[in-house]
Amino acid sequence: MVSLLAMVIVILPTVAFIIMNSFEKHMVLSIENELSAYSYSILAVAEVEQAQLIMPEVLIENQFNVSGSGLYAFISQQKNNQADKINNTRKDESVTLWRSQSLLTLTLPNKLPEPLAMLTTGDKLFTSIELNGLSLFIYSYAISFTEGEHSFPMTVHIIKDKQTFLLFISDFKQQLWFGLAILMVIILLLQLVWLMWTLKPLSTLEHEIKAVEQGKAEKLTSIYPKELAKLTTQLNQLLATEQKQRQRYRNALSDLAHSLKTPLAVLQAQRDISAVNQEQINRINSTIDHQLKRAQSAGHSSWLLGIKVKPVLDKLLNTLAKIYHDADKKVTVKLTGKLTFKGDEADLLELLGNLLDNAYKAAKSSIMLTVSQQGDALVICIEDDGVGIKSQQISQILERGVRADTYQEGHGVGLAIVRDLVASYQGQLHIANSAALGGAKFTLTFANMG
Structure with a gap:
């Protein structure tokens, strides 16, 4: 999904920018060609007699005849004079030889911008200018009429209002971005549906493997591609x-x-x-x-069925209560979280049975059993208020190959079995003295039991 989003967010806007740039360039080129055609139509009706430009009162293109139509034309000529004799400087001034009726409402500058003023015969220039606060396109074509041995240079300027062009481009961009946004949403939805459909077998496989790993199933049963x-x-x-x-x-x-x-x-x-x-x-x-x-014992396996701890514990505590019914001993049970032992029920009974039986034998009056889920680990803690175990004996019990049934009654019987069972499940057995009750404390930790 991240790669798909990146692709859509990067590629589609890039395509949009390319389309907008190409469209704008095409529109500008079309306007240039349009103004160029207008310049030829004006030149076609222009005449020079006795160094005077003669133009018809009405042009064929009606927009030139209507004031403020947005299409304007004028013909200029560059003249050199010495108007500033005090400073002895020369000024190049632009003399307007003719202007269309549509240009009557606009004021032309005395001096055209430098790119336009520098045109020589045969040069063409298409650019933008500002007149009376308006942004305009201008197409200029420098020509020269020949009358006998004399030449009559002049420049035809065709001006078109830029506002219509800008509005058109803005509208095009809005429609393009709106269409692009809809397209992006459609593509994302289609890709999302397609990804969900194509990746569904992987999702199913993941759930089935997790179910097998958690002991809820024994094998994969779905049909896969x-x-x-x-x-x-x-x-x-x-x-x-x-x-x-x-x-x-x-x-x-x-x-x-x-x-x-x-x-x-x-x-x-x-x-x-x-x-x-x-x-x-x-x-x-x-x-x-x-x-x-x-x-x-089933031993450690990734594919063992998950056993709920509480039912096994209830059954075991009821049995032990009947066996030690004469002993006045209080058993406190604390269960926290969804407690599942990923192993064999007989092994869980063997582990809890041996440790609780030892606790009943060693305890004076109190036994505390705590079972909790800490992350992915199942932690079982059994404490009593008996005499406890000496630290030297604790280290000897945990040594490999040392028999545990040589220690005092209450903690020797069954410890070898507990130790081997814990090892077969790749768990940990920690033996210490209880800070809460003062007797022995046995802690079993089984990782990845969730």
Whole structure:
């Protein structure tokens, strides 16, 4: 639209200026040719006898015979005299030999402007002059009549009122600009409709991709022109392939974990197994359970369905309230914005479930849950009024490969799963002590979750 506006605003006025300039030049040339023809018509009836100019009383062109008609003519002759003898200077004066009846109301200057006074026999000049406050065209043609051995030089001047020409040009410009303005509006409207029609598939594609990205659709369903059909087909194939690969990955992990469960169950059934071996088998079982949960995790993907946080949170809080019904603990929930978790519902339950379960175990009386949308990021904050976590333990928990279940009850169980899930969604886990409640504070941040 910007390029279109620039093109219309620059090109059309430029064309208009070219048209106006060409039209004005054409009109001026037409007037020059018209006045030139009038000069020849006057010369045709002019005669010189005994060094005297003889002109008819009435000319064929009636405008020369009507006073103030706007078309005037006069014949002048340049004379040299010595009128100023005191200063001993020579003055060139213009002597009017004849004037048309239409010129009786105008006063001619004694001395013509220099370009007109400098004409010699055979010269022609078309210009503008000011007479009695009027702007006029003037065409001058210098000639010389020959009478015997003597020559009789003179200059024919044809004058035309410029006002009619100026009004005509002004009216033409107004009509041109008015027509140009209408044309610009029509072109802009047509181009706008054309752009909207031609770019509609791109707009549709943008909305569909955004819907898929926000989890409102699983693939592109609209029909696109052939220029975009190949692209949309490949996008749908990419979506389907990504979903299948993710499912195969989860199935492979699940199958591997389940295949290890059976031989481990056989080993655990042995009566003569030592305590050391039993501990290692338990650790293997714990690892398999952890990997099974990871297999169920969808992980980060640009094409996951969006899950509304509030329904999941309400269901989870109701469950925890039933489990810890004996504990007199107050849970404060603050939800801000349109809260959507772009991921799997089971993963969201796992994240919130582990952290809230730990908070219930660690809290003395109060738990505060805050979920907000900050720009494109979803921020989940869970605080309690328990004993908190030491700064040394916080740094160890966040280190890769360090197990979190070695810490005190209330913050160890499930932290490894939370940490891995957050990492799979390319989020951030921040652990600190709550300034408001005094206990632990867990903050989860998931970017581009809107």
